[in-house]
Every structure is written in C-alpha cells, then in structure tokens.
Amino acid sequence: MIRGSRLTFAAGIVVGLVVLGAGNGGAFALDTGLTADFQSWLQANGYGSFDFVRGDVTGGSFGGRSSSSEPVTRDPVIFIHGNSDSALGTGPGLTGWTDSIEYFISQGYRSSELYATTWGPADISLTAFQYHSRSYLTRTRAFIQAVLEYTGAEKVDIVAHSMGV
Secondary structure (H helix, E strand, C coil), X not given: CEECCCCEECCCCCCCCCCCCCXXXXXXXXXXXXXXXHHHHHHHCCCHHHCCCXXXXXXXXXXXXXXXXXXXXXXXXXXXXXXXXXXXXXXXXXXXXXXXXXXXXXXXXXXXXXXXXXXXXXXXXXXXXXXCCHHHHHHHHHHHHHHHHHHCCCCCEEEECHHHC
C-alpha cells in the first residue's frame, strides 16, 4: 500500500464488475482532451512533465473545467483503461472509456467531474510487453493526485479494468 497526503493505493484483485453502456446511443460527439483550464493548472502546479494530455494518441485524455470558476459538485470520477488501450479508445482494437463517459454525461455529470488519461503506449501490438511498471504506476498516481488537487475534492471515484486496476 502506498500512502499520500489524501491518496491511498492498494494493489488487489477486482472482484466486482460494473458494466456501463452508452446511455445516449451515441447521440452526441464527445469532446476529447483535457480542457485548457486543466492544462494551465497542470503546468502551473508541477504536473507538466507528466504529459497527461497525451496529444500523441487520438483520444488520449479527457476532463477538466471550462473555467477556473466552474464548480465541481460531485466526487470526480477517474477512468483508468486496460492493457495497451487509451483513455477514449479511438483506434483499432482499442475500446477506452468513451461509452462510459458519454453515459455519465447523459446522467448529468460534467467534464469537470470526469477524467481520463492514457498511461501506456495505446498500441494493441505491444499488449504482451506491458506490465505494472514503476513509470506507469507513478504516472497514474500523479494523475489521481492532480485531479484531487485541481478539483479540491476530498476523494475521487475510480473506474478501472484489466491493467487499470
């Protein structure tokens, strides 16, 4: 178990399964990426070196406020994808969290309350070579910590699968 000021990680086995579908039937296009407000905050607060935006990957990230004055009224939800996938899974063989994020939005959540970043190569051909490396764990932990600090939330909810555990 790794402990931070407001963050606790525990490695374990997922014993439950949550299935979320697209609640809107794909009726709207999901804006991808981190908002300009979140990107500015990341740079100003020491998280710029992590490149959470992942501009090198289509659908590489999601989330953030439209402006610093936008309130966050719910516990933020962070989506952590599985092996060799990406945050929004917009490539061949990738599934990501697009349908789930669209479902949450259809239920009244805003992008200021929903977050995802790509932690690995997002390349299905590299699946057999992925493992829980120190760099992936450090990156994921930093993203969770950044969302906590950025939103001012006391806790976050995490939805994960496969190597996103």
